[in-house]
Amino acid sequence: MHERKPAHCQKGPSKFCVLCRRFYCQIHRATKGPEADADVCEINHTTYYRNHRHSEEGIFPTLESEQTAADAESEIDYQRLEGLEVTILIDD
Numbered sequence: 606m607h608e609r610k611p612a613h614c615q616k617g618p619s620k621f622c623v624l625c626r627r628f629y630c631q632i633h634r635a636t637k638g639p640e641a642d643a644d645v646c647e648i649n650h651t652t653y654y655r656n657h658r659h660s661e662e663g664i665f666p667t668l669e670s671e672q673t674a675a676d677a678e679s680e681i682d683y684q685r686l687e688g689l690e691v692t693i694l695i696d697d
Contacts, residue, residue: 623665624650624654625650625657626664627646639668650666651666653666
């Protein structure tokens, strides 16, 4: 049985998949659908998410769910900034 090297050990640049948070090489990038335009590898992310969502944080089944989570996180950050009181001290 021939085993391939992990993407981070292969020749050429590797990318980081935004859905499964794993490295992949250009040969194994997604080529169909909206994933083809993003940094996404070719695996079935819905199945990967179903099998690994409890053991890993930050994995997503689709680009839409990843974007929704990113939007929610940026909204939380914005609300935190709004709640901060800024005090300016002026030396006389």
